[in-house]
Amino acid sequence: MEGGVVLLDFWASMFGMRVRIALAEKEIKYEYSEQDLRNKSDLLLQMNPVHKKIPVLIHNGKPICESLVQVQYIDEVWNDQAPLLPADPYKRATARFWADFVDKKMYDSGSRIWKTKGEEQEAAKKEFIENLKLLEGELGDNLYFGGEGFGYVDVALVPFYCWFYAYEQCGNFSIEAECPKLIAWAKRCMQKESVAKSLADPEKVYEFLLQLKKAYGIE
Amino acid sequence: MSMAGLVILDCWVSPFCMRVKIALNEKGLQYEARPEDLFGGKSDLLLNSNPIYKKVPVFLHDGKPLCESSIIVAYIDETWSSPPLHPPCSYGRAQARFWADYIDKKVFDACGNIWRSKGEVPVEAKTEFIEILKQLEGALGDKEYFNGATFGFVDIVAIPLTSWFFAVEKIGGFSVAAECPKFSSWMKRCLQRESVAKVMPDPEKVYESVLMFRKMQGID
Numbered sequence: 001m002e003g004g005v006v007l008l009d010f011w012a013s014m015f016g017m018r019v020r021i022a023l024a025e026k027e028i029k030y031e032y033s034e035q036d037l038r039n040k041s042d043l044l045l046q047m048n049p050v051h052k053k054i055p056v057l058i059h060n061g062k063p064i065c066e067s068l069v070q071v072q073y074i075d076e077v078w079n080d081q082a083p084l085l086p087a088d089p090y091k092r093a094t095a096r097f098w099a100d101f102v103d104k105k106m107y108d109s110g111s112r113i114w115k116t117k118g119e120e121q122e123a124a125k126k127e128f129i130e131n132l133k134l135l136e137g138e139l140g141d142n143l144y145f146g147g148e149g150f151g152y153v154d155v156a157l158v159p160f161y162c163w164f165y166a167y168e169q170c171g172n173f174s175i176e177a178e179c180p181k182l183i184a185w186a187k188r189c190m191q192k193e194s195v196a197k198s199l200a201d202p203e204k205v206y207e208f209l210l211q212l213k214k215a216y217g218i219e
Numbered sequence: 220m221s222m223a224g225l226v227i228l229d230c231w232v233s234p235f236c237m238r239v240k241i242a243l244n245e246k247g248l249q250y251e252a253r254p255e256d257l258f259g260g261k262s263d264l265l266l267n268s269n270p271i272y273k274k275v276p277v278f279l280h281d282g283k284p285l286c287e288s289s290i291i292v293a294y295i296d297e298t299w300s301s302p303p304l305h306p307p308c309s310y311g312r313a314q315a316r317f318w319a320d321y322i323d324k325k326v327f328d329a330c331g332n333i334w335r336s337k338g339e340v341p342v343e344a345k346t347e348f349i350e351i352l353k354q355l356e357g358a359l360g361d362k363e364y365f366n367g368a369t370f371g372f373v374d375i376v377a378i379p380l381t382s383w384f385f386a387v388e389k390i391g392g393f394s395v396a397a398e399c400p401k402f403s404s405w406m407k408r409c410l411q412r413e414s415v416a417k418v419m420p421d422p423e424k425v426y427e428s429v430l431m432f433r434k435m436q437g438i439d
Contacts, residue, residue, distance in 0.1 A: 050321060050354060059310075062310060064310070064313045064314075064317070065317055066316070066317055066320055068320075069313050069316045069317050069320065070313075072312075072313070072316065073309055073310070073312075073313040076309045076312070077309050089294055089297040089298045090280070090283060090285070090294070092293075092294070092297065093285050093290050093291070093293070093294040094285075096287075096290045096293070097285075097286055097287055097290055100287055100290065101271065134271065
C-alpha cells in the first residue's frame, strides 16, 4: 500500500494530462489539486522552486517534477500492473527517444501555430505536420507506439490530441487530412478510459486558447 | 567495417559525446570512437543512424543505433549493471532524471549566450549562467557528487559541459571558481577520475575551437 499521492495540475495542460493518464492506468487513487497559474500557490512554489510549473506529483510529501520524470517514477513504483516502459533496455531507449522528440518538437511548433500569422504561421503548420508524419513513421502498422499495448510514448503524445481542434481553428487546416493514421491512433487511445477521462474537452481548450490569445494581444 | 561491438560516432569537442565515453569507461567497456567531420561532411552511417537529428553522438551496440546522449547513458547503465550509475531507489532516480533534464535544458544554451555574443557580453547572460551553476550547487549540497557518495548519472551529464567553461570565462571575463567555489571543487573531483580525465579535452583547445566557431558564424 503506497502513501498519499497529490497532483498539482492545470486542467488544460498536456503535461498534466500525461500524469493523469499514468495514474489512471495504474488505478492509483490521488488528490487532484487545480492550480491558478496567474497566482501561483505557496505549495506549488515550494514543491517546484526550480521551474515553478505544473504538473507537480507529490508522493508521501516528496515532490517529483517534470512530466516524463513523473510518468517513469509512477511506472517504477507501481510496477504491479499496466507497464508503460518496455522491459528490454533497447526498446526502453527507443521509447525515451520518441517521448523526448515529442517534448522537443510538439509544444513549440503547436504554440507557434496560434501565436503567429501569415508566413510565420504557415511555416509553423508545415513543421507541426512534418513532426506528426515522423511520429506516424515510428508508429508504423502498430496499434500503439508501445506495440500491441498502450505505453510510454502513447502517454507522452496523446494529450496533444485535445489541442488539435484549437490548432486547426487557429491555423485553418485539418490535421486528419494530413495525418489520418495518427488521428486513427489518437481515437483508438480515446477508447481507453484512462485517456478519455484525462484529456480536456477540445471545445473548452479552444475557448481557453482564445482567452490566452487576448491576454497575449494576438488577434 | 565491422558492425559488432560498441561504436560511438564522435566529435572530440562535443560534451554530449564525452558523456557516452565517460559512461563506457566507468563500466570498463572497450569501444571504438569514430570521429565525424561535422562541417566537412557527415558519414552515411551517421545520417542513416540518426535520420531525425543527424547529430552526434550516436551509439551503436552490435549495429543497433541509439541517439540522444542522456538516453544513451541510461541505456549503458541498464545494459551493463556494474558499477551502478543511478541511485538505487525510485525517488533518487526521479531526482537524478530531473537534474539531468535541467542541465540539458539550461547549461549549454547559457554557455552559448556568452560565447556567441558579438562585442560586449550582456550582463544578463553572465548572471543567468552563474545562477544556473548556483542552482546546481544547491542540488549538490554537501555531497561528494550529484549522485551521492559515488560518481554517477548526473555527474556524467554535467562534467563534460565544464570543458567549455574556460572558453566561456575568457570570453565573458569572469571566473567560475570565484563565483561558484563548491561547483568548482566538484569539477576538480570529477577530473581526478581516470574515466573522465582521458575523455575531457584540453580547455585551451576547446577555446581555440570556440574562437573558430565564432569566426565561422560571423561573430568575429
